[in-house]
Amino acid sequence: MTTSILLVDDHAVVRTGLKLLINDIENMEVVGEASEGDEAIKMVEQLKPKVVLMDLSMPHGKDGLSATVEIKKRWPEVQILILTMHDDEEYLFRVIQAGASGCILKSALHNELIHAITVVAEGSAYLYPTATKKLMEDYLDKLQSGANVDTYSLLSEREKEVLTLIAKGFSNKEIAEKLIISVKTVENHKARIMEKLKLKTRPELVEYALKKGLLGYGI
Incomplete structure (x- = not known):
């Protein structure tokens, strides 16, 4: 079964690169693109993708977190993987609270991105390694x-x-x-x-x- 993916990023060149990468993978297909959150919501309604690869920071229109909250509220079955340049604990917790299925850094290697998409498409959660470490440290701190x-x-x-x-x-x-x-x-x-x-x-x-x-x- 092919995993349908919606790309959401305000940079056209980024979307083009991601599309070329993803469409080269067997059983994955980019079915649509959006440049900001409101457009992404409309595209999800039309296309019902399995996964939304969502940029966190988009200066024009609705941002990635707000769009994620709206999409998960209306279509909880859609999995959202946040793409961000922020390796920051504050952003990480905001992503989780918004209902995203995972978070990956823009600096990640191509094979890590494909793995992350595969994981969230199966309904599991994906966090980049340093994010997992931060969550575990926070959890252990609370226990202690x-x-x-x-x-x-x-x-x-x-x-x-x-x-x-x-x-x-x-x-x-x-x-x-x-x-x-x-x-x-x-x-x-x-x-x-x-x-x-x-x-x-x-x-x-x-x-x-x-x-x-x-x-x-x-x-």
Whole structure:
């Protein structure tokens, strides 16, 4: 299945370079381009792309963060990968709060960009290595300070879907069919969920889901 991608960047030369790179990859296709946020929203409505590669800073029109919030509100199934030159913790948290599926630096190598697009297209989260390190450091700081950290917030939207389906008793194969992903991807999601939640067995996952009210009722 081909991954459809919308490019959003205020520089035409950047969009041209990205389009040439992405269209050269098997099973990836750039289906549209936009130069600012409002145009991007209209293009998403028309094209319903699988992934939006969104520039963070666009001086003319709606910026990338505002557009991301609007797109995720109206089309939550669309995955958004933020493209930015800012390796800054403040920007990172704003990107996550806006609902983006990931963030990658403009200085990243081509193969890293393609990998990031693949990851978010599957419904997982992608953060560039230094961003992951910063998030983990912040998480550990909160633990050490005794702050109440909600581990559920560490899960990506796809991981939350997988957790709910596991708790409802679906097998890995059934989950894969429902989410249109491979069984191996389901297994990888499950492994990451258990690692993030510090759980070791399926019953523990079910109990956790019940406590979070993911099945419609809690205990």
